[in-house]
Amino acid sequence: xxxxxxxxxxxxxxxxxxxxxxxxxxxxxxxxxxxxxxxxxxxxxxxxxxxxxxxxxxxxxxxxxxxxxxxxxxxxxxxxxxxxxxxxx
Numbered sequence: 001x002x003x004x005x006x007x008x009x010x011x012x013x014x015x016x017x018x019x020x021x022x023x024x025x026x027x028x029x030x031x032x033x034x035x036x037x038x039x040x041x042x043x044x045x046x047x048x049x050x051x052x053x054x055x056x057x058x059x060x061x062x063x064x065x066x067x068x069x070x071x072x073x074x075x076x077x078x079x080x081x082x083x084x085x086x087x088x089x
Contacts, residue, residue, distance in 0.1 A: 021031035065073070 017028060017031045017035055020035055021028045024031065024034070026034075
């Protein structure tokens, strides 16, 4: 397990961590980890970037096509994939 040193922790955050440690009867280190885990999981859960739906995983980068747009794209792409045998002779 890795170690990390934090500096310049704001007083209000230290107070919350110390209160949590006292309330739970754990070390200050465990209290910080608990609070960090809770905050991180909450942030991840609220993030629009986290999307477990495979179909829309990259939609924020590519946009979302209608069915007609997808068919048109596939049709155009198939035209580009045709091999001109005369050009390759």
